[in-house]
Amino acid sequence: MAEPQVGAKRAELDLSRRLEAALGRAAAGTEAAMVSVMWSEHCSYGHSKLALRQFPVKGPRVRVGPGENAGVVDIGHGHLVAAKIESHNHPSAVEPVEGAATGLGGIMRDVLATGARPIAFLDALFFGPPGAAADERLAQGVVEGVARYGNAVGIPTVGGEVTVDPAYARSPLVNAMCVGLLPEHHLLPSTAKTVGELVVLLGATTGRDGIAGASFASRDTSQDLGDRPQVQVGDPFRGKLVIEAVQVLVERGLLTALGDLGAAGITSAAAEMAQRGQRGMRLDLGRVPLREAAMTPAEILLSESQERMLLVVRPKDLPEVLAVAQHFALAAAPIGEVTAKAQLTALLGSEVVADLPVELLTEGAELFDLHDRAKPADARRERRPASLSAWAERRLRGFSLADRRQVFQRYDDRVGLRTTRLPGTGAAWVRIPEASATLALTVDSRPFLTAGMPRQAGRELVLEGIRNVAATGARPIAFTDCLNFGDPDQPEVAWSFLETVGGMAEAASAMGVPVIGGNVSFYNGDQARPMLPTPVLGTVGLLADGGRRPAPNRSLGPLWLALLGERTPLGDPWALPCPDYAVEADMVEAMIELLDQPWSRALDDVGDGGLWQAVMEQALRLDAGGRFETPDGHGDGLEAWCAEGGSRYLLTTDDPAAASEWAARRGVPCTLLGQAAGDEITCADRQGPLWRSPLSSLRDAARQPFWR
Amino acid sequence: MSRQAVVIVFPGSNCDRDVADAFFVATGESADLVWHTEFSAGLAPLAILPGGFSYGDYLRAGAIAARSPAISALRQHHRMGGMVLGICNGFQILTEAGLLPGAFSRNRCLHFLSQDVCLRVEENDSPFLSDFQPGEVIDLPIAHAEGAYQAESVGPDRGLRVALRYSTKDGAVSPEANPNGASGNVAGLLDETGRIFGLMPHPERNADPIFGSAHGGRLFRSALSAVSRHG
């Protein structure tokens, strides 16, 4: 994966020249190491920062937007919700179990750093297909890692996504989202403001693990770390203790600021907290609790040992803070203080080993405008299929219907007693009795669409997140996104990244839903196998239901399926219609009303795989087939069944007459498709059947394993 | 009213607050959380060992907690007539401590399982089960990776007081109804006094009707009424 030696050498020379210019002296080795990691793509967002500015980040609910730890939104009744999604792709490709586990740990600490108690995880996973031993090992290992960390740390994993495609062979994507809850007065800044306050490191001891992990993900250093394992190990047991200790510290008001240690370890946490307060920090590395002997200053400053937090505390509170740490058997030590001058100064004994302007670390990296290098890719559009049968059979052989239970059954989905709608159908519900509300949570992605038409896919992804939560009765209140792309220096990658972000930003703005944080992961895949551009979106929806809405009942008695909403026919199922945002917004409100109707038994949004996919999923859940017919006005039969896009939902009802009547009154287009019954399934249009299949083939498709 | 129940919290316990909440929802009585080092015999008639991953479940689930001073205090609590409820990791701790017989190995499928199961009540001669009828089938969720119960005398449970077995909806104790490979489909055990009860399923996850049948709530109410009777 490393760039050619020559390139790395040139980059190093560049760096020292730039540093010397900025400092007016040659940089010490420790300083150069700090800067090189801080300026890596992973930490500096050099290739993405400018593009991300398009996202709408403000709104009446937004308390903390992108740029700090997790984003924070107000859900009323004096409570806030923190949310963020992050990738851990590169580490998971090397060591899937620990890579995924530390991915969860990392995002959990981001949420913790706001003062919140983490209450839910979601995971979006992308694997190569089963068959190749290496890919099966990766897939199983990643799921094992999510389970191992999430289950033990006591945070339920309530939802997620699994996508299987050869594009992810050997290069799995692992995105994890964490959601936290906090009373308003617990909200903590990640800002060191008050000169003289103490900087305390809490949690695990610091070892050599994961050093330069950040730059490793950015491919711009090729440091030789010898035989040392480049793997961080997650310790959910200690992670759990860190959660509890931080809760106690926050409740007692002992912290004035809090940050988590992730990429670039102490350096990054300290520099960023100082930068936000326009302050500096003076750190005494001799006081850092170490796990290994003879660590160099650079190693201490850049270690990515897990389960650590950086606290800022008033000097008088130090003894109490240390006592709390001791109660939970956590390492803790004051390692420095906040200073007036905006310098990050590190000492070992009396020797100054690094003395850098804070701003140089956090803002010094070069920003690239990807527009300069973007070049449109040839649209990789699928050809119009010959028939619905051909199309459907292909989908059955793929993994779109494979039962995700084989993944999420390994996750504790209900610890915390908040999950009122379990994984399995659409968005999960996490009740918040504290705020008389319920959250609807989902993660979505549209890699195949993105590869062909990134701008439309970006819009569609945002709308899908909205429809997903609306189908459970919730209004969307915030997004968090993770943009997984290839090498941004490649013109086509740059283009598809910009297009995707543009589309997402347009739709999010139009729908009035802010993006409160996210993460960018570049350099996925490799030259030989470019990866599918994979934007992942986490959506937080809110139901004002008193937090007491029971999960939907299992339906009994005869049931009918009906399609709600319309898609403008274009004659080409693979061109997405241009969204009508006003219709989208109205449909959200309509769906929220609909879910209160006695005849509404289930509601799903129509997304990936169009109406066909939605009907097949519902047939599997009901374990019933049926003859389902689309009428005229939906283009030809093929398009009606497999086209994507448009604000459409699939209703399951026990009273189709009442449903139609309601829809007519509400002005929602409603098409009765047919009754769910029997063990054969037929998709038809007015002219007759287009595809028919025994239910058993659907069950076979659902039984396909992700690994052996 | 004096304190009826305490929940002993070990480092890594993660269902502690859930049990306390569910106990309150089901009984109207609060169950206080007690850090393991603060637990002593006589704090309350009922001591609950909650689910979770005490000490990370490192080595073996429950092994490290079972050797902590809190468990010596728990033995004394039991000798003094106290009741002990061990849920999931709590059950594992009880077997590791020898307060209940047997041991747990990894689930047959080798991974963590979170799902609803049906359980047949085998006997009700215990304060924890007086609200239930033998032969009755209840449903509760399980969530564990090391849940396959193993007994030294694996034969039809000689010397074991089996309180709950994994069963079908109709109460058939069959291999298909066994989620984890537990010998004899054992899901819950009593000690000879009936005052120690360990079970792998999580009654606290099913105590509020918002989560389903609320069978878990009956268990807490049964326990509480026994406490108040003897109290």
Added chain:
Amino acid sequence: MTFRLVVEILPKDGMLDPQGEAVAASLAGLGFDEVSAVRVGRLVSLTVEADSADHAVRRGEEMAGALLANPVMETYRVEVEVR
């Protein structure tokens, strides 16, 4: 004196060992068909201060009995390596 002890812990004969079964199946799948009777256990390596190797082993056995092994399911063996 400092000794390194290795405590080998294996499931008792007759005890269910689903891990061992899974490993056996995978090994067969990889073409290692000369293998049988696979058992998966735990290994604890530790350093102790003791007067003699015998003493170190005795202490190791005490540790195994007290914590490292579960006598219901497992057997153990303690070995010493002089440093």
Added chain:
Amino acid sequence: MTFRLVVEILPKDGMLDPQGEAVAASLAGLGFDEVSAVRVGRLVSLTVEADSADHAVRRGEEMAGALLANPVMETYRVEVEVR
């Protein structure tokens, strides 16, 4: 010939071993304060048919490399016991 192999798998030096740390703390709490450097690993015991002990060990090493150990995080050692 039949050989019993023991494959000892331990976390690499420098790898964090939270399990070992927890066991060390527990042992100390139980009064075993002469203990340090606890690492917890896995043990796989298996029976193989092979021409010679050397051959058996070689196969064992292949199995460890292919499946039993995780080369990113673990080291292993194969030992043979003649039956």
